[in-house]
Amino acid sequence: MRTTTLWNDKWIFVKEGKKQEISLPHTWNAVDGQTGPEQYYRGTCIYEKTFGRPVFNYGERVYIEFRGVNSSCKVFWGEKEIAAHDGGYSTFRVDITDFLQDENLIQVHVSNEPNGDVYPQRADFTFYGGIYRDVYMVIVDEKHFDLDYYGTNGLYVTPRIIGDDAEIEIKAYVNGGDSVLISVDGVSEQKFPVMEIDGRKMVHGKFMIADVHLWNGMADPYLYNITATLFDDEKECDRIYDRFGVREFSVDAKKGFFLNGKSYPLHGVSRHQDREGVGNALTRKMHEEDIDLILSMGANSIRLAHYQHDRYFYDLCDEKGIVVWAEIPYITVHMDAGRENTISQMKELIVQNYNHASIMCWALSNEITLQGITEDLMENHRILNDMVHEMDPARYSAMANLFLLETDSPLVTLPDIRGYNLYYGWYVGEMEDNDRWFDEFHKNHPDVAIGLTEYGADAVIDLQSPKPEKGDYTESYQALYHEHMLEMFAARPYIWGTYLWNMFEFAAAGRNEAGDPGKNHKGVITFDRKQKKDAYYIYKAWWSDEPFVHLCGRRYHDRIEEETEIKVYSNQKSITLYVDGEKYATKNGEHVFKFKVTISGTHSIKAVSGIFSDEMEIKKVSEPNPLYFAPDKKVKNWFDVPAGIEEKEGYLSINSTMAEIQAVTEGKAIIDHIMASMKKETAGGMGEGVRISEAMQQMIARQPLVKLLQQGGMDTDSEEVQAISAALLKIRKI
Template identity: 70%
Template sequence: MKASYPLHGVSRHQDRLGVGNALTKEMHEEDMELILSMGANSIRLAHYQRDQYFYDLCDEKGIVVWAEIPYITVHMPSGRENTIRQMKELIVQNYNHTSIICWAISNEISLQGVTEDLLENHRILNDLIHEMDPSRVSAMANLFMLETDSPLVTLPDIRGYNLYYGWYVGEMEDNDAWFDKFHEEHPDVVIGLTEYGADSTIKLQSPKPEKGDYTESYEAVYHEHMLEMLAKRPYIWGSYVWNMFEFAAAGRDEAGDPGKNHKGLITFDRKVKKDAYYIYKAWWSEDPFVHICGRRYHDRIEETTEIKVYANVPEVKLYVDDKEFGTVASDNHVFRFSVPISGTHKLYTSAVIDGVEHAEISDTMEVVKVSEPNPEYFVSADKVRNWFDETEIAEEDGYFSLNSTMGEISANPKGKALLDQMMAVMTAKTAGGMGEGVKVSKEMHAIVARQPLKRLLGQVGIDLESDAAKQLNAALNQIKK
């Protein structure tokens, strides 16, 4: 009898603040305990060989491991022998680790286009894996822009896509549609979600989280959706959050905190678990717990605020200032309360199991009603505005504006010329760049076409109240639909 065992996984970059990659055994052990505490049963070791001690820990703890060589983003024709040597060393050194299920060939290797030399290199590595280790499978993590009919997709035994709909492009729901369409067209292809995530810094907070705002609040909402999406699609063999921990990224300068990738569920120093960590714990772990979200959103300007609780129990009870406020049930591990606030309030929540309140399973926090937004919750203090005010965009009937979709503007020759000029500037600033040979999938084009231009600008960090945005809007206002 076959049994289903979905892999609930995280990707792990091992580097640490002030330490780099020179980890001690105690640091490896701490990482493992944090991963296990969330309920994960698999780890994608992207994108390089690891300390033997960490593979030993994976064997000991029963973790399922995706092992991978550092063949990433850019294919170099002169690097073939290096990739072959890397794969041989990975397999020889780790063959006897029972935790490893696959040897991964590459990650997002199609960013600068797919050439015959790239394909041949992948065929050689795929054959090498099967020759050296017939007991395990080959794997790949594909760039979300890669066409699903590319020969790279079906080359390895198992494969996954790195999808960032709801962060870099598109909306969260586009992940659902992408997997449904893929499964309908390729019902026999084994597919997983090898990367997904959204950046956040713990100082940034919002009662109205939006894609691209870098708030802890949006990251939590994003992962709420992704967990529900995965739970409804049993054909997805496994998933790997990007990333368990924040990590160093020299090319990034985001949210006022340069040099980091902020998609981690836990901070770079391993000291703070973001709210998103707890929604995974709610879905994946068995030991009952409750967690009140938004504790770093302490100063609140709204009259009525949402108090959100993550838990893996059927019901939770909320107390406000030691008075019972209400009990809420949920089947998706998210419990919501609308609480009027007027001053400083103490919040307390406890688990309710089979109708019985368990005070030992509880959490507390404090919020305070303020009259002005806390500037610390914004990327830049000089851009503080009321979250409930929308930026006004000047527009005239019959003419384009930043409210128009990319598809609408692109369909007009003058509009397309303006967008092409804008995209050329934005692409040149993209870390890693885009090669001339890259193909953008039809699905990606359709998703981008549906986006209002103002959403794209916000995603790349352009303030709608900036001179650049106003000038672009003024130019669009001159183009008749």
């Protein structure tokens, strides 16, 4: 019978000729992948392990199982290459039986170097190199459940609800034996014969569960335990264990998401798997902490971006009742030579995770149209979409689309469901443009189910402002942004799901922003998981039933204004504010409670609702605290006095909207010149073939030119902007 042994200890890691003994999981980018582009190492390193001949019986096979090696690797036995794998986020196995000696040396050459055929290659997150998940030695009988097909465990369970009962379809792939006994705890035990179909040995059968206990999301995430035992005549050859849940997902273009036939709005977050000082070499305890933090905010769905996550994390989602969006790292830039890799990564994602009750869709790609749509890209998506439906007709195919993708593109409606990644109110436009975009989409495409798969605003937790504005990287603006987004969702029940980008800060080695390089700061919890930003609590106020009171702005301690705003987030209906121990005011409402307080020294502030309370201290100062402002010159500090913008009656200016300027021939020529210049300066520009959507065009048309210049990183005091201003002041308005 099968034995599985953790094989993480006593590895030698070799980087640029230097050796050190390590234990797995391990990544060589745990530090440099989080500190900005200058130090980030992308290359090839070697992991090697010396070991004696394991104890196993004649006729048994010995496999080494790798749960995650990023991103490509070759396995050597001495000088001989015995296996290779491309794709850094999935399980693969190597049969070493025929190579074993009394003393053995295995080497794994691992590369995260750039290439043209293995995804991902360009994305806003760090591609950590290493053997960063667990490794196991698996010893099995020569007749066993399939271990050689894309990392599968060989067992597939498909439940279908029929009234109060459920039909359970079983498929199990084997490489020998004559029958498989399927046992479901307390329900059924049946033996099915092995047959050969399309060249593969398998069993295929069905049985019923009467009065089935449904997997019902977070309210009741019930799972059935299943055991499959392979027999050869009377001999028990192999045994595997798994779990499954019986549930039904559906999406309605007008009413949103449904679980088991009942409306179930998806309040989702996105998650990257890495954390500070660890990279992606997470322990089980870290995975558990992540899911507990997500649940504490009240989320009931997770987009596991942008790749296959650890098997253990999917297990946790099953157990907790979280609905999961699963995807492959086919992201940002389509590579003509990468098609086979997208196919293999999708097969691995599906076969390795098929039995997880939590997974509701297999996503084909993310923001893949950055450089336009080619026929090769379209064909790649058609192949993946058809493959998803063939391999798993019970789940949805899905896509997350770049906001620039035209909503009438055939790519939008190719998969069963889709979302857009919209950043109005951060990178472009204003918060309200999110509302307009969804209203327009739903009006023009009422029968197309639409979700919001990314949205967010960066916030470095120490940056603060009493007058937050887009682009300032303050905790204050991020909170305002998410206040608006939650109100927007509540008014549009047809949005089948929303996924906050991101639950946690994560490493993006190419970034260097706001004085804290190497990170994407959109997380509502810090990279080390130790601090919750104010925005975390506005979600808790909307989504969680756990009573709480939270005072915003506790990190904005030193305040220069004489009258300051005290803001409280809570899921209670009434908040009483105390200042210096004295009752100040009581307000009734929902989610957000605001008070104006005059300050003159150091004050204690306390917010109370019944037995729930929160306290902080603030102080009136005469000069702004410089620690509250980003050193990056592109970030405009709230205390800066803006340069005077000259205007002349009847003439254009940089305060005029884009529509006003483009309505005049001379003005349009200036805009065309500016846009061409910006495009040249933008690394990896949008490329030919990308059309700006109608909603995007309307949003741009409403914007004053000065805002777009600021978003493009131009200083309004610069000579270039002053020259644009002077030119516009000579052109009469229409």
